[in-house]
Amino acid sequence: MAAPLQLRLDVVSDVVCPWCYIGKRRLEGAIALTTHIDVSVQWRPFFLNPWIPREGIDRDAYLEAKFGSVDRYKGIASNVAAAAAEEGLEYNADRISRQPNTVDCHRLIYWAERIGQSGAMKQRLMELYFRDGADLTNSDVLVAAAAQCGLNADQVRQQLASDQDVDLISREAQTAADAGISGVPTFLLAGKYALSGAYPSEQLAKAIHHVATLDLQQAS
Numbered sequence: 780m781a782a783p784l785q786l787r788l789d790v791v792s793d794v795v796c797p798w799c800y801i802g803k804r805r806l807e808g809a810i811a812l813t814t815h816i817d818v819s820v821q822w823r824p825f826f827l828n829p830w831i832p833r834e835g836i837d838r839d840a841y842l843e844a845k846f847g848s849v850d851r852y853k854g855i856a857s858n859v860a861a862a863a864a865e866e867g868l869e870y871n872a873d874r875i876s877r878q879p880n881t882v883d884c885h886r887l888i889y890w891a892e893r894i895g896q897s898g899a900m901k902q903r904l905m906e907l908y909f910r911d912g913a914d915l916t917n918s919d920v921l922v923a924a925a926a927q928c929g930l931n932a933d934q935v936r937q938q939l940a941s942d943q944d945v946d947l948i949s950r951e952a953q954t955a956a957d958a959g960i961s962g963v964p965t966f967l968l969a970g971k972y973a974l975s976g977a978y979p980s981e982q983l984a985k986a987i988h989h990v991a992t993l994d995l996q997q998a999s
Contacts, residue, residue: 784816786991789967791955793827794884794904794915797859797870798977802964803902804866808980809987816991822897824885824952825963831880835916841878862977863909874912883939884915885948887925890938900928969994 790806792799810818831841839849846852856872863870884904891900903924907913913920918939926932938944955965966974966983968990974983 784988784991784995785819786816786987786994787819787821787969788987789821789823789970790964791823791825791960791967792901792964793825794881794888794901795879795908796825796827796963797863797909799964800868800870800905800909801859801863801866802977803898803905804868805977805980806964806966806983808866809983812980812984813987813991816987818987818991820898822888822892822901823955823967824881824888824948825955825960825965826881826952827963828878828880829952831878833880833882833916835877835879835914838875838878869910871910871912874910875908876912877914877916879908879915881915882945882948883918883921885952886938886944887921887930887935889944889948890935891925891928891930894929896928896930900925900930903928 788806790803792802806820810820828841828845842849842852846855852872856870860870860872887904888897888900891897904915907920907924908915915921918936921939922932922936925935960973960975962975964975964977966978966986968974968986972986972990974986978986
């Protein structure tokens with residue numbers, strides 16, 4: 780009997796990156812197209828806006844700093860919303876009033892990984908932000924999201940109030956940046972091959988199959 784195909788897939792992304800939101804859904808589609816491969820997904824942190832302070836900033840101030848004006852972003856937001864809708868996702872840019880620093884979000888995803896819920900945690904945070912316009916600097920919002928993904932609310936509240944794993948997350952994000960990753964999502968296949976961008980599910984599926992097959996051939 781042939782050995783089953785396996786693939787480790789590290790996804791470097793940020794919860795406030797709209798293309799990461801879309802890319803996650805497309806990745807799920809790709810995995811559905813490659814059921815003959817055991818794909819192990821690991822979510823890795825990236826700071827899309829490392830200059831944002833821990834308390835976050837006003838969304839309009841952020842858009843002015845990054846894009847020059849709020850109006851200039853409206854055209855971009857419209858295109859993103861259309862792409863999200865094609866994947867069955869909602870992107871409601873007009874509901875977002877606060878641009879967060881995402882270190883705490885990445886801490887939640889890391890803690891959720893211990894109970895096998897990192898993907899669910901990431902999805903919940905992105906839905907809260909892009910769909911609902913929730914303030915991801917609000918500890919009550921984060922604690923509620925963590926509880927919905929199976930984490931202990933009281934424990935998470937205490938952890939968020941501390942510096943637990945802040946350095947770890949910051950180091951991982953810096954390692955990605957030092958490796959030359961500047962655009963996300965970036966998909967690292969088998970630790971050897973990188974794809975940067977929210978590729979369509981069919982293209983991702985082909986890459987997953989190709990790398991998993993190649994990896995098996997090289998191992999045999």
